[in-house]
């Protein structure tokens with residue numbers, strides 16, 4: 021282990037110490053938002069892998085998150101709960117009796133989503149051209165129709181309710197850190213270089229002997245897996261899912277995060293997730309009625325989103341490539357930064 | 367001497383347009399073979415057919431005795447054929463070293479599980495690849511540029527990196543598409559030495575397309591001339607220079 | 623850029639301090655409503671009702687001021703859960719009012735339940751919202767009741783024995799009402815001759831219309847929202863399908879008449895409230911003040927919002943004013959008895975948290991909503 025690895029391990033330990041401290045001392049609201057940050061970090065990092073690193077413009081998250089959410093939900097609900105809930109049409113018997121604990125349910129949720137990613141990616145990546153965005157966009161819409169109409173599996177419009185609340189800060193951040201490690205290791209390997217090569221110039225990548233089809237598939241399926249797991253975590257966090265829940269807005273929010281953070285930068289994604297999720301919460305103050313110097317301003321609903329959009333636009337103007345561009349935070353750059361400052365002080 | 371590449375009446379049609387028409391050529395091992403011709407003659411298209419990027423309408427391509435028509439381009443690369451592009455196509459956001467490393471991709475010795483778990487095998491081969499890449503850069507005199515972003519290099523060096531990257535794939539045959547395009551005379555001269563050196567030290571066969579007559583005449587042992595998709599001449603530099611068809615084709619090109 | 627961010631940070635912090643002025647004798651009540659997003663119109667109506675109710679009675683019996691904090695949930699589940707969480711742990715509210723839709727309310731409810739903070743929804747009608755909870759209540763009746771009332775009205779008042787049910791399969795609400803109607807109608811002795819499905823995005827109902835025509839029921843029960851009902855009625859009348867159409871409170875919007883025109887005359891629906899049928903003295907007072915303040919009649923959302931507020935206020939008074947604990951407030955919310963609210967007399971079942979109250983039946987006559995009758999539970 022070298023110095024940098026120790027530092028990285030140390031910061032992960034610090035992160036968990038912070039969460040442990042927060043669990044006892046911060047408000048449940050603050051912890052809840054941190055839970056959301058954890059889940060969104062995993063989703064955004066996955067999304068960045070296919071969009072930013074591999075450069076394949078895709079709009080898959082809402083559809084994939086929905087699959088993971090449904091699979092996990094069906095697996096963690098008890099047979100009795102399912103029987104009570106499926107009032108229009110009874111559930112398919114074998115699914116009704118399927119029941120397991122949270123961890124295997126999340127894994128299966130992730131694997132099923134990864135398999136769907138495989139089925140979608142296979143035909144799309146066989147041909148050249150920007151079909152992925154259209155196909156994944158359509159898929160997101162289709163999932164909604166399908167979950168509405170496969171009543172014996174999804175309970176249709178009624179959705180699945182009263183899911184056990186297994187999701188804790190530890191689940192969220194355990195997965196977030198795991199996903200970050202897996203994704204960053206992938207990016208910092210020959211596979212990652214090949215992904216970036218595909219992004220920068222696909223023809224040249226082919227000429228280098230890179231099987232671009234499988235490289236794209238690898239990125240897409242990995243993203244799908246973590247998006248499925250994220251869906252499962254979200255489902256158990258919110259305790260209720262329905263066909264209308266995972267709309268394009270989710271994808272859009274993730275798109276904002278990865279653009280703000282920097283396409284291709286995982287550490288940028290982490291920063292941006294915190295900025296975007298916490299930002300929209302902190303900005304709630306601008307919607308509250310206020311008395312400033314004797315002037316009464318009534319609360320204006322929606323103001324938060326206006327201010328937020330303006331801030332995002334400013335970020336995009338002043339940092340055109342996002343907070344981190346395509347760069348990653350590295351200990352070296354931090355050391356260099358301090359060195360430079362010291363020199364400057366002299 | 368062995369035949370490295372044999373093109374047997376390859377024809378490539380795009381709809382109504384016949385970009386390459388029954389092009390045949392034999393390239394012996396260890397030679398530098400030049401393909402010239404006016405703009406739009408079908409030279410790049412011929413390359414694309416040979417490298418597997420395009421499937422020919424008809425005809426056959428033999429690479430060291432094996433037909434490679436219909437094989438995927440990355441497969442052909444792993445058989446020992448590498449190429450560069452007419453307009454330099456480096457991975458602009460990767461460093462020079464990383465660009466070189468992509469050339470080792472097709473003989474990668476660790477898998478995705480090694481990557482995620484960071485197994486000893488991962489470290490071993492990653493280190494090996496980096497060392498080999500550095501050696502390669504050293505041998506072509508670009509080691510000091512290893513950690514610079516590819517997009518930040520001057521034009522001449524970008525071309526050299528592109529050739530070095532092609533060398534990283536471990537080719538027996540190197541295809542260069544107008545390597546001197548856009549270079550000033552000094553850069554062109556440097557490039558000429560560079561190609562010659564590389565050919566010797568890597569024991570290569572080189573097949574190059576060039577627009578610049580002088581460049582080809584000085585470098586190539588055999589030259590083929592393509593005009594409107596048809597091979598109108600083949601021979602050594604003197605023969606080509608005297609060939610009336612070639613002169614006509616080039617004068618026509620200038621006229622147009 | 624850096625300086626700009628500094629200024630922004632200072633401004634934000636000072637805003638936060640100024641925004642959190644506090645009163646000593648008060649009970650904090652959090653309100654979670656969709657003020658933006660797809661169902662913003664409902665949330666805004668409810669907020670108008672709540673604000674007016676507060677201005678009518680701003681304090682509990684002992685003079686304790688009710689301090690309302692409104693948070694927008696954007697009409698989303700995550701938004702609701704976050705807002706509920708924030709109100710409980712950062713604003714330290716003792717009680718919550720909200721949310722509007724059943725699914726949003728259900729996303730917030732487990733958090734309130736876990737913290738033992740009472741939460742009353744003005745308009746979440748899905749039976750599952752309060753199921754198995756101790757702290758979740760509502761000021762409105764539940765979907766099965768609405769469906770059953772419609773069945774009763776069809777069978778007993780209209781004396782019709784056969785019905786077709788049109789179900790909007792992607793709407794939780796529609797499926798719930800239809801289910802209850804079918805059950806109640808069969809129990810009364812009626813016959814559901816066919817069930818037809820459609821989806822929110824459907825523009826063309828000709829397939830459903832032709833099957834309904836073949837079955838020839840006496841009435842059509844279509845628990846859906848106003849756009850779909852209006853569209854269906856227009857096409858049904860065109861094809862000569864003239865049976866009465868019955869619906870639930872989703873039909874209640876001026877747009878029903880705007881879109882449907884003459885075709886929706888006769889559409890009859892169950893709902894929570896009619897401003898012209900004064901159920902209690904408070905109804906009259908509220909409707910008058912509402913007209914004065916907003917120059918329009920209150921809709922059901924506004925009236926229900928006001929009732930949620932009044933129920934909370936009443937519970938705070940009984941629970942001891944500013945000293946009231948959330949647990950006590952919850953006890954008195956759940957033991958609301960014979961409360962004469964804006965929408966009628968309200969009893970809350972202490973076991974289930976569901977309001978037991980009468981439903982109003984309204985009908986479109988010559989392009990206007992007209993009061994028909996009140997059906998008691």
Ligand SMILES: Nc1ncnc2c1ncn2[C@@H]1O[C@H](COP(=O)(O)OP(=O)(O)O)[C@@H](O)[C@H]1O
Nearest residue numbers: 380383385403404405406407408409410411412
């Ligand atoms: N993918 C393609 N589709 C259609 N036409 C093409 C394609 N590639 C090349 N061509 C056409 O084929 C002809 C030969 O082009 P090219 O091989 O690039 O010429 P050059 O000899 O200058 O390299 C040109 O007329 C060009 O427009």
Ligand SMILES: [Mg+2]
Nearest residue numbers: 409410411452
């Ligand atoms: Mg060319």
